Amino acid sequence: MASPQQINSLQNSFQRAVNLSGSPGQVSTSPTQSFMSSIPRRMSVSKQTKALKPFSTGDIKILLLENVNQTAVEIFNGQGYQVEYYKASLPEDELIEKIRDVHAIGIRSKTKLSERVLKHAKSLVVIGCFCIGTNQVDLDFAAKMGVAVFNSPFSNSRSVAELVIAEIVTLARQLGDRSIEMHTGTWNKVSNKCWEVRGKTLGIIGYGHIGAQLSVLAEAFGMHVLYYDVVTIMALGTAKQVSTLDELLGKSDFVTCHVPATAETKNLLSAPQFAAMKDGSYVINASRGTVIDIPALVQAIKVGKIAGTALDVYPHEPAKNGAGAFNDDLNDWVSELTSLPNVILTPHIGGSTEEAQSAIGIEVATGLTKYINEGCSVGSVNFPEVSLRGLDLDQENVVRVLYIHHNVPGVLRTVNNILSNHNIEKQFSDSQGDIAYLMADISSVDQSGIKEIYDQLNATEYKISIRLLY
């Protein structure tokens, strides 16, 4: 972000950098224990360290879409960043216009940050997914551009697990249908095909953060739990891992999906899988809309094979809230699905609780702020994880070099040749695939030295991007 022009105003920046009021230190202690424990020991979080900012914080532009929680807005405002905030996602052409000159963008699950969109983002430094899933972002392309992506890996897991528990009981007791009937004046007191969940078997596909939480809750309800996962995972309670999907399908009364959207999980449950399930069993999906072949599910419900379904996610989801948004134009099976009995449909609200959204807002905004202000990429999902302990408050005339480059032989030799003319206090470098990230703190360096470092690094053939923090 520091251009040679900006380097002319270095003197002011040095003054700002040593002023701790409103500093990143205020947010550099993360709110969650889990996030704290992910920070390597070498990073000092307790000691007062120098605030690094190479810029007037007011120059940093953050675009927040999809009603990102206010906790994030407060953190960014506290930094003095410029925040542009939208409740919905933006149509692609508008997104391309908006993303052109922002340094950070915050999204949830709807905004697609494809290569087509990202290549217009000339100033972008970092992306925050204020959710778990990151399939909406072209992670490889972002890394190639030198843009780090952060998410919140488990702040909404409990909320999803609780929703699914509610859906299991709702399906077993046909609560959705009874409620709709009562809303339209119909009294229909029935017990036929309504069940207790105690003693029934829950089959969990994907035993990660959400699947494992759900397993514990389901056992507390007296359910038996089976799970299928592509990796071997320690069972919680008395749950049992099965070795094939077919085994899980053949033994479960309820089947619930908690896998990421990948090529392998596309239509993971389709006609053959529904055929392999027990007669009168139930299907739940709160993972991603691509995981279930919904037309095949509709057929399985119509012939009575599947007794009901609860869906929270869909192949195509509306960009914003509103009446009539979920229709056959969006997904051509909508009216067929909604006409079937015992079908619970929710608008992708698995993670939508006050607790989850507030925690996600703090966690992701903190990660973004630490990356912008300090270069720390710990927790990034597409980037080498690099951090250095802070600079001591009494250190002056120091610069932190953040050099993102192609991971090819010879780069470090070139970079260290450039830096070796100066006093390297500490440095750390790591790579992930084709991308590598070097962070170095240089001391006793004056303005002309910083300009020289910048110019020389900028001229290297391996450079993807450089930022200097001081």
Ligand SMILES: NC(=O)C1=CN([C@@H]2O[C@H](COP(=O)(O)OP(=O)(O)OC[C@H]3O[C@@H](n4cnc5c(N)ncnc54)[C@H](O)[C@@H]3O)[C@@H](O)[C@H]2O)C=CC1
């Ligand atoms: N409805 C909603 O609002 C929310 C939806 N989600 C979705 O739920 C998904 C799961 O979330 P977490 O449990 O946090 O993820 P996680 O990464 O902790 O666990 C996913 C598990 O799925 C397994 N897996 C991957 N491919 C598989 C396959 N082909 N077959 C079987 N298992 C497979 C993995 O090994 C892993 O154990 C997320 O990727 C996200 O898309 C997450 C949060 C909220």
Ligand SMILES: O=C(O)CCC(=O)C(=O)O
């Ligand atoms: O709350 C959201 O916008 C998305 C939740 C979700 O699907 C996720 O965290 O992956």
